[in-house]
Each structure stands twice: as structure tokens, then as C-alpha cells.
Amino acid sequence: MTSETKKVGRVRAAILDWLDVPIGLATGGFWSEVYPESAAGKSVTVDRAMQLSAAWACVRLLSETISTLPIKMFERRADGTRIPATQHPLYKIICKVPNREMTPARLMLMIVASLCLWGNADVELKLVGRRIVALVPLLPQRMKVKRSKDTGRLVYTYWEEGKEREITEDSIMHIRVFGLGGVCGTFAVASGRGVFGGAMAADESAY
DSSP, X not given: OOHHHHHHHHHHHXXXXXXXXXXXXXXXXXXXXXXXXXXXXXXXXXXXXXXXXXXXXXXXXXXXXXXTSOXXXXXXXXXXXXXXXXXXXXXXXXXXXXXXXXOHHHHHHHHHHHHHHHSEEEEEEEEETTEEEEEEEEOGGGEEEEEOTTTXXXXXXXXXXXXXXXXXXXXXXXXXXXXXXXXXXXXXXXXXXXXXXXXXXXXXXXX
């Protein structure tokens, strides 16, 4: 075994331990995300992009501002007027307590931040029978989406606690930004790699 192979093995093992996700060396999408380089020669990842004060401020401004907007549900009466749908089964979950750990504002903040950085936001619908009892946000960087050749429906695979589990299309709310593929939104950090890389190089040259 060459020294280069050993080096790659140590890097791979460290990443596996950090992410707790099985990643193969042939997983090109993962490695291009970890070590993508801009024209300025800088490796651009979400974490490094968020170290730029402008990127941090923009994502924070968007997510915190939108999360302060009220979330309401209404029902329309026969005369055309509307009243709060407080008796609807989803009213409490959407407007009051989406899950045991979050307020609606906190859930919306995470959704908007995920859209800004990853171009996708995933919220799992926790069910008891056919009744929705909670909305749980998932980390977009741990989600893989593909279309089933047999059914034509989307299949979501999520890495969690060192294991992967499939989530059906009916049990997830997938919010996307602009994208050409139709399945997922555009990964904003990758699309703006040149701009982020240039900003990183400018920051370094300033010191």
C-alpha cells in the first residue's frame, strides 16, 4: 500500500467518523462538495462560505426576517369571509407547536437557511396512522433524492445515526428553490463558487 493510499484512507476514516455516514471514494458528488475549488484556487464548502461576513449576514437576515412573519390558517365561509381555522387538526402543529423542540419561527428559520445554502429544505411529516402529529426538519446535506424506475415516484434516503432510511414521497415536504432538474433545487454555494472563492482570496490577502 502506497503512502498516498494510506493518506486517503486516513482522510476517509476521519470524515466517516465526523459525519457518521458511510461514504465511498467513488462517491463523486460528495468529494466534489468537500473539495471543490474556485478559479481563485479556494476550496468552497458551505461552512467556509458561511465564514464570509457578507454570506453570514445575508443568510441570517433572510432566515431571521422571514421567520418572524406570522403563520396562520384560515377557513373561508360561505359569504366569502374568512376566520382562523382553529378547529382544523393541523392548526396547532402549523401555527403553535410543529414539534416538541421548535416553535413555528424556529422551524421556518431552519427552512429558509437550508434553502439559501443548499437550495433544498426537507420537513418530515411524523404520522400516527394517517394523522400528522409533528413536522420535523431534516438536514439537506444528509438527504439523497432519486426517482424510482418502477413507480416513477421520488424516493428520499436520509442518513441518520450511522444508518440510512427511506422516506416515502407522501411523508416528506420537499421545498426547492430554482432548479433545472425538477427533482432538487440548485445548490447555491456550488453555483456561486467563483464569487465565494474570490471573496475568500480577497479576505486572506487583506491580512
